[in-house]
Amino acid sequence: MEFIELDTVASTSSHLAAMTDTAPHGTVVMAREQTAGRGQRGNSWEAEPGANITLSLLLRPAGLHPSRQFIISQAVSLAIVEMLDAFVGEPRVSIKWPNDIYVGDRKICGILIENSITGSGINHCIVGIGLNVNQMQFVSDAPNPVSLRQLMPKIEFDVAALARAMVEDIIARVDEALSCESATPVEEESAISREYFARLWRNDGWYPYHDNVRDVDMTARIDAVAPTGHITLTDRADSMARTYAFKEISAILKENDCRV
Numbered sequence: 001m002e003f004i005e006l007d008t009v010a011s012t013s014s015h016l017a018a019m020t021d022t023a024p025h026g027t028v029v030m031a032r033e034q035t036a037g038r039g040q041r042g043n044s045w046e047a048e049p050g051a052n053i054t055l056s057l058l059l060r061p062a063g064l065h066p067s068r069q070f071i072i073s074q075a076v077s078l079a080i081v082e083m084l085d086a087f088v089g090e091p092r093v094s095i096k097w098p099n100d101i102y103v104g105d106r107k108i109c110g111i112l113i114e115n116s117i118t119g120s121g122i123n124h125c126i127v128g129i130g131l132n133v134n135q136m137q138f139v140s141d142a143p144n145p146v147s148l149r150q151l152m153p154k155i156e157f158d159v160a161a162l163a164r165a166m167v168e169d170i171i172a173r174v175d176e177a178l179s180c181e182s183a184t185p186v187e188e189e190s191a192i193s194r195e196y197f198a199r200l201w202r203n204d205g206w207y208p209y210h211d212n213v214r215d216v217d218m219t220a221r222i223d224a225v226a227p228t229g230h231i232t233l234t235d236r237a238d239s240m241a242r243t244y245a246f247k248e249i250s251a252i253l254k255e256n257d258c259r260v
Contacts, residue, residue, distance in 0.1 A: 001026040001027075001028065001164075001167065001168070001171065002023070002024065002026065002027045002028065003028045003030065003164060003167070004027070004028060004029045004030070005030050005031075005032075005160070006029065006030070006031045006032070007031070007032050007033065008031065008032065008033045008034075008035065008049075009029070009031040009033075009034060009035070010034065010035050010036040011034055011036050011037055011056075011128075012029045012030065012031050012034060012037070012054060012055055012056035012128065013056040013112070013114065013126050013128040014036075015029050015031075015056070016029045016056040016057075016058055016126055017114075017126060019058075020058065020116070020123075020124050020126075023058050024058075024060075025058065025059060025060040025171075026057070026058065026059075026167075026171050027057070027058040028055055028056070028057050028058075028163075028167055029055060029056050030053070030054065030055035030056075030160075030163055031054055031055070032049055032050045033047075033049035033050070033054075034047065034054050037054055037128075037130065046138055046139070046140040046142060046145070047130055047132075047135070048134075048135045050159070051133060051134040051135040051147075051159070052130065052131060052132050052133045052134065052135055052147070052159065053129060053130065053131040053133055053159055053162065053163045053166065054129075054130050055128075055129055055163055055167070056126055056127065056128045056129070057126070057127040057129070057167055057170065057171075058124060058125070058126060058127075059072065059124065059125040059126075059127060059171075059174055060123070060124050060125075061122050061125060061174070061178055062121075062178075063121070063178070064121070064122050064178060064181070065120065065121070065122075066115070066117045066120070066121070066122055067227075067228065068181065068227055069115050069117075069122060069125075069229075070098075070227060070228060070229035071177050071178070071181055071190070071192060071227070072113060072115075072125055072127070072174060072177075073098055073099045073111070073113055073229065074177065074192050074193065074195075074196040075170070075173045075174045075176075075177040075192060076099065076111060076113070076127055076129075076170050076173070076174065077095045077099045077101065077111065077196065077199075078095070078173060078192065078195055078196060078199065079166070079169040079170040079172070079173035079174075080101050080109055080111075080129070080131070080166060080169075080170070081093050081094065081095060081101060081199050082169065082173075083165065083166050083169050084101065084103070084108070084109075084148075087148060087151075087152060088103055088148075088151055088152075091103055091104030091105075092104065093108075093199075094199055094200060094201040094203075095196065095199050095200055095201060096200075096201040096202075096251070096260070097200060097201070097222075097225060097231050098229055098231075098246055099111040099113070100260075101131075102201050103146055103151060105144060105253060105255070106144045106145065106146035107142070107144050107145055107146065107260070108131065108132050108145075108146050108147065108148070109129065109130065109131040109132065110129070110130045111127065111128070111129055112127075112128040113125055113126070113127050113128070114126045114128070127170070129166075131162075131163075131166070132145060132146065132147035132148065132150075133147055133148050133149065133157050133159050133162060134147065134148070134149045134156055134157055134159065135147045135149065135150075136149055136150060136153075143253060143256055143258040143260060144253060144256075144258075144260065177190075177192045180192065190227070193225070193227065196225065197224070197225060200222060200225070201251075202222060202251065203222050205221065206219050206220065206221050206236055207219065207220065207221075207251065207252075208251070208252040208254060209233065209249055209250065209251055209252060210249070210250045210252055210259050211235075211242070211244075211248075211249060212247065212248050212249060212250060213244070213248050213249075217252065218235045218236070218237060219235075219236040219237070220233040220234060220235050220236060221233060221234050221236070223241055226243070229245075229246070230243050230244065230245055231243070231244050231249065232244075233249065
């Protein structure tokens with residue numbers, strides 16, 4: 001694992017992208033401060049300099065077909081959830097589809113995965129991760145952030161050490177997932193898919209959502225997440241099961257009536 005630490009950079013993912021011709025699997029670029037860090041949906045990522053993990057990881061998933069790329073997202077998400085389990089008991093750490101990490105109803109980590117596809121294979125993946133660690137106050141308009149330090153105020157975490165441990169866990173999880181994937185028949189659900197669903201946020205009942213395709217609010221239940229990453233929910237009002245791609249469905253947080 002090559003771990004490159006920078007003081008300030010516009011974006012760790014952009015910096016790493018410029019190195020992909022020669023950088024090996026497992027290369028990491030971590031910055032104390034990002035001036036143009038990106039989150040999902042085109043949002044910026046708020047991070048107090050030096051207080052949080054802001055890094056990008058290069059993965060080279062040899063032999064993985066592009067149609068199965070969601071397994072990378074599952075493996076990365078599970079690795080981070082399992083690492084946080086060592087620190088957080090209650091509320092539960094879970095994965096908000098497709099790959100945000102939540103503690104209860106509050107977001108502690110964002111993941112942005114960019115895949116470079118060539119022909120019938122994936123040349124490389126850049127996994128951008130922002131994990132809230134020691135930050136005590138959030139000033140952006142993000143609706144529900146939380147940090148490890150807010151959850152455990154008596155502990156000041158070693159950000160660099162935590163980042164290295166997290167990356168080691170991710171690489172091990174991804175390598176294991178890819179090995180299992182190659183041995184699993186196409187028609188069978190993979191073990192990692194079952195683990196992912198078991199750790200999914202809101203996997204236990206009926207919750208409020210906004211269907212962005214139909215532009216309607218609804219109460220729905222998560223039924224399944226496909227190997228492609230698509231999610232299927234059943235609408236309580238009409239009992240219809242509908243399948244959504246990323247950005248086509250939003251969860252509604254009733255405490256502040258916002259969509260996430």
